[in-house]
Amino acid sequence: MEHEISVSPEEISLPESWNKLPMIAGGVGLISLIASYMMGHGSQQFSFSYLTGFMYWLTLALGGLFFVLLHYLARSGWSVVVRRQAEHVMGTLPVFVLLFIPVALGMHDLYHWTHADAVAHDPLLQHKAPYLNETFFFIRAAFFFAVWTMLSMYFRSQSAQQDKSGDPDITQRLQTRSAPGMVLFAVTIMFASFDWLMSLEPHWFSTIFGVYIFAGCVVSIFAFLILLVLQLKGSGALTHIVTWEHFHDLGKLLFGFVVFWAYIGFSQFMLIWYANIPEETFWFDMRWDDPTWRWTSIFLAAGHFVVPFFFLITQWVKRQRLTLTLAALWMLFMHYVDIYWLVMPTLHHEAFQLSVLDFTCWLGIGGLFLAVLFSLMQRSTLIPVKDPRLQESLAFENP
Amino acid sequence: MAHAAVVADIDPVAGRAPLIEGDPSFHDITEVVSAPMEWKPPLGWYIFLGVSLCFLGLFGFSIGWLFWEGTGIWGNNIPVAWAWPIVNFVFWVGIGHAGTLISAVLFLFRQKWRTSINRTAEAMTIFAVMCALVFPGIHIGRPWLPYWMFPIPNQMDMWPQFRSPLMWDVFAVSIYGTVSLLFWYIGLVPDLATARDRATTRTRQVIYGIFALGWRGSFRQWLHYEKAYLLLAGLATPLVLSVHSVVSFDFATAQLPGWHTTIFPPYFVAGAIFSGLAMVITLMVICRVIFKLEHVINMLHFDRMARLILLTGSLVGLAYSLEFFIAWYSGTEVELFAFLNRARGPFAWAYWIMVTCNVVVPQVFWFKKARTHIPTLFIASIFINIGMWFERFVIVVTSLHRDFLPSSWDYFTPTFWDFAFFAGSFGLFFTMFTLFVRFMPMVAMAEVKSVLPQAHVHNRPE
Numbered sequence: 019m020e021h022e023i024s025v026s027p028e029e030i031s032l033p034e035s036w037n038k039l040p041m042i043a044g045g046v047g048l049i050s051l052i053a054s055y056m057m058g059h060g061s062q063q064f065s066f067s068y069l070t071g072f073m074y075w076l077t078l079a080l081g082g083l084f085f086v087l088l089h090y091l092a093r094s095g096w097s098v099v100v101r102r103q104a105e106h107v108m109g110t111l112p113v114f115v116l117l118f119i120p121v122a123l124g125m126h127d128l129y130h131w132t133h134a135d136a137v138a139h140d141p142l143l144q145h146k147a148p149y150l151n152e153t154f155f156f157i158r159a160a161f162f163f164a165v166w167t168m169l170s171m172y173f174r175s176q177s178a179q180q181d182k183s184g185d186p187d188i189t190q191r192l193q194t195r196s197a198p199g200m201v202l203f204a205v206t207i208m209f210a211s212f213d214w215l216m217s218l219e220p221h222w223f224s225t226i227f228g229v230y231i232f233a234g235c236v237v238s239i240f241a242f243l244i245l246l247v248l249q250l251k252g253s254g255a256l257t258h259i260v261t262w263e264h265f266h267d268l269g270k271l272l273f274g275f276v277v278f279w280a281y282i283g284f285s286q287f288m289l290i291w292y293a294n295i296p297e298e299t300f301w302f303d304m305r306w307d308d309p310t311w312r313w314t315s316i317f318l319a320a321g322h323f324v325v326p327f328f329f330l331i332t333q334w335v336k337r338q339r340l341t342l343t344l345a346a347l348w349m350l351f352m353h354y355v356d357i358y359w360l361v362m363p364t365l366h367h368e369a370f371q372l373s374v375l376d377f378t379c380w381l382g383i384g385g386l387f388l389a390v391l392f393s394l395m396q397r398s399t400l401i402p403v404k405d406p407r408l409q410e411s412l413a414f415e416n417p
Numbered sequence: 418m419a420h421a422a423v424v425a426d427i428d429p430v431a432g433r434a435p436l437i438e439g440d441p442s443f444h445d446i447t448e449v450v451s452a453p454m455e456w457k458p459p460l461g462w463y464i465f466l467g468v469s470l471c472f473l474g475l476f477g478f479s480i481g482w483l484f485w486e487g488t489g490i491w492g493n494n495i496p497v498a499w500a501w502p503i504v505n506f507v508f509w510v511g512i513g514h515a516g517t518l519i520s521a522v523l524f525l526f527r528q529k530w531r532t533s534i535n536r537t538a539e540a541m542t543i544f545a546v547m548c549a550l551v552f553p554g555i556h557i558g559r560p561w562l563p564y565w566m567f568p569i570p571n572q573m574d575m576w577p578q579f580r581s582p583l584m585w586d587v588f589a590v591s592i593y594g595t596v597s598l599l600f601w602y603i604g605l606v607p608d609l610a611t612a613r614d615r616a617t618t619r620t621r622q623v624i625y626g627i628f629a630l631g632w633r634g635s636f637r638q639w640l641h642y643e644k645a646y647l648l649l650a651g652l653a654t655p656l657v658l659s660v661h662s663v664v665s666f667d668f669a670t671a672q673l674p675g676w677h678t679t680i681f682p683p684y685f686v687a688g689a690i691f692s693g694l695a696m697v698i699t700l701m702v703i704c705r706v707i708f709k710l711e712h713v714i715n716m717l718h719f720d721r722m723a724r725l726i727l728l729t730g731s732l733v734g735l736a737y738s739l740e741f742f743i744a745w746y747s748g749t750e751v752e753l754f755a756f757l758n759r760a761r762g763p764f765a766w767a768y769w770i771m772v773t774c775n776v777v778v779p780q781v782f783w784f785k786k787a788r789t790h791i792p793t794l795f796i797a798s799i800f801i802n803i804g805m806w807f808e809r810f811v812i813v814v815t816s817l818h819r820d821f822l823p824s825s826w827d828y829f830t831p832t833f834w835d836f837a838f839f840a841g842s843f844g845l846f847f848t849m850f851t852l853f854v855r856f857m858p859m860v861a862m863a864e865v866k867s868v869l870p871q872a873h874v875h876n877r878p879e
Contacts, residue, residue, distance in 0.1 A: 092526075093428070095433075141748075142748040145748040146746060146748060149506045149746060163835075181628050186431055187430075187432040189430045190428075190430050191432075197727075197783070200725075201731065203731075204735060205735070208735070208739065212746075223746055223747040223749075224679045225679050225680035225736075225739045225743045226679040226680040226682075226683065226707070226739055227679075227681065229683055229737070246556070279653065281658060281662070281682070281683075282682075282683065285662065285679060285680045285681075285682040285683070288670075288681075289666070289669045289670060289677070289679050289681070290679065292666075292670040292672065293669075293670055293672050293677050294672075295672060295677070297747075337734075406430045406431040407430075407431070410432075417527070
């Protein structure tokens with residue numbers, strides 16, 4: 019290396035204008051949640067709207083965990099300058115333990131299999147009872163949260179420690195531990211998807227379902243990172259640190275995983291459609307027979323794949339502030355449509371029906387998520403200042 | 418021990434390890450890679466080619482006998498109407514996945530270590546796809562009418578049945594074969610020009626010259642070349658996923674328990690990459706010694722491939738478990754029966770070979786010592802090749818041999834000709850491969866030179 023690229027302290031600390039954001043986001047979040055509770059408590063709509071919002075933000079946080087694990091597993095260099103934001107995103111995971119409480123309390127509204135009288139008349143549910151029962155459901159949820167909390171806290175604290183000590187062994191250690199971490203991540207996300215989303219229709223089953231949720235996680239984290247870092251740059255931070263070369267790469271990965279999501283979604287749909295076995299097809303029928311759901315399904319396929327595919331495929335889109343922001347915002351919106359499409363037909367099987375609770379629950383959980391995220395951002399520098407690969411990342415250019 | 422020292426620094430935290438050992442010059446690379454094309458081949462090469470040709474002959478003879486006598490020479494019979502031929506087809510297509518993964522996907526991910534192995538892996542891909550295509554070609558019942566599978570206008574107004582997954586295979590595999598061939602050839606052009614320029618006889622000069630397409634290494638040519646390469650990599654990447662996904666559709670679109678499960682497409686892709694990388698390791702372990710390429714294809718490359726094997730092997734293991742779990746969770750009796758029958762039925766031996774080879778064996782690669790220990794790599798890669806053949810056998814045969822009608826349940830036994838076809842396909846593969854290492858530059862010289870430290874004036878980290 020011929021010369022070191024220096025980093026000025028102003029560029030790597032959170033801009034002043036962001037200091038009030040945790041308060042604002044937290045306030046908005048809390049008010050929205052309280053309003054949602056007042057408007058909807060005790061109603062099925064509240065539980066479903068809440069689950070939709072919960073899964074939306076949880077999948078994003080899990081995407082952050084995946085990004086960090088992948089960064090170490092692949093021994094990446096280019097992504098060092100954006101990794102800290104992903105660490106903060108996954109840093110919100112412990113909060114989801116608390117945010118899970120309304121899901122747990124509403125589980126009788128959400129999950130048909132929790133009704134003893136329904137199980138008594140349903141041989142299939144009886145068969146599944148060793149897995150689908152409340153005790154085991156909570157044991158598993160505890161396991162998932164334990165794994166996610168442990169992984170996110172460990173990787174964050176080690177990274178923060180490196181900021182102080184600059185010890186390269188920390189990177190070495192995290193690289194080694196990211197591999198078993200990835201195994202745990204894969205297993206937990208598969209079964210969490212089965213538990214919290216697939217079992218909404220307890221008769222339905224699909225082996226690829228967890229992979230589909232995973233694909234959504236990854237799309238949302240890349241979109242979110244792009245947006246967050248662009249905003250930071252807009253406020254005058256990271257100006258010379260995160261360049262268009264990094265955004266170009268994030269955009270490429272966003273594009274790649276948009277295609278991956280479509281590949282997994284298509285595989286699931288096509289195989290079920292083609293084999294045409296009623297015990298599987300009813301799940302898609304619920305999203306197709308009614309014209310409003312049918313248009314939602316078509317909108318999902320077009321908006322989550324076709325449009326962003328043609329939009330993101332050109333190079334200049336990934337290297338312009340306006341276009342990249344649009345793409346990221348759009349994908350974050352479509353991710354909501356995706357989660358909504360997975361959850362809501364169970365409640366509103368007769369027709370698509372928006373509720374104000376859908377919005378307030380999403381906003382409420384999102385507000386708390388962002389409040390935690392912003393306050394984590396205040397507490398450390400915006401990049402891992404002593405990462406041994408920082409120089410490599412700063413000097414990064416697309417070949 | 419010198420070996421330990423080398424192993425110790427393939428993963429530095431600061432900077433990146435040099436990809437080629439011994440700090441060779443550009444010219445050294447040209448010399449060492451061109452040598453096998455310019456040597457008088459050693460006796461061993463002739464012996465290996467001879468043995469491969471014998472097996473190729475067996476393949477030809479078996480195909481002749483098949484055409485004369487009919488498919489009755491195989492063990493295929495109701496209920497196991499699909500057996501070894503389709504197993505061999507999927508096996509070879511799977512092997513053919515590593516080439517494009519290494520050349521396209523790893524290229525897009527800027528994994529520069531790929532340069533040492535991509536040429537051979539791509540060649541392996543093309544030969545594997547050739548072997549694969551033979552099987553459906555001879556298994557269509559009327560082998561003189563394969564053109565019916567292509568949408569060619571004809572006087573009978575015949576049109577392919579596009580609703581059949583087997584038709585999708587024709588398109589998926591032939592597109593894959595074509596793009597792999599193009600990709601391989603584009604990458605070869607600068608190296609063929611080197612071979613042309615070094616030619617000592619007129620014949621070599623003319624033949625390499627024709628295929629080098631007038632390459633002069635000018636700035637403009639390199640510019641076009643690199644653009645074409647990037648575009649092809651972009652086009653080939655979805656193909657890595659699509660081919661084996663479409664192959665998995667052959668099974669997964671059916672209603673047969675054990676075949677119909679939605680995770681098949683990504684699970685088949687992971688398995689294919691897994692088996693392809695194992696085959697690359699098997700071949701590389703031998704070739705690097707024979708052709709004195711130990712410093713070009715070194716422990717760093719094996720370490721990276723072993724990591725990918727561990728990743729894909731674990732994905733395959735996860736898919737096996739999910740299949741089993743959902744078979745139970747679905748509450749469908751036949752589904753659960755099919756899976757229990759795999760693990761406990763008459764073909765349990767095949768199932769447990771599969772699990773041992775594909776899930777247990779690759780776990781040794783958690784350890785760096787195993788990832789950089791040649792005998793371990795070689796033995797594990799052989800086990801994985803065996804395991805992946807058995808995976809397809811388990812999927813095809815165990816799902817069929819006990820179908821919905823218990824009165825027609827039967828045990829499948831292969832015949833001599835089943836073995837002959839399988840061994841014969843290896844004959845085709847190794848004949849092609851033996852010729853390749855003799856007449857083609859088996860390492861992408863131009864690309865390896867681009868990752869040498871002196872190729873970077875500013876010496877930026879790679």
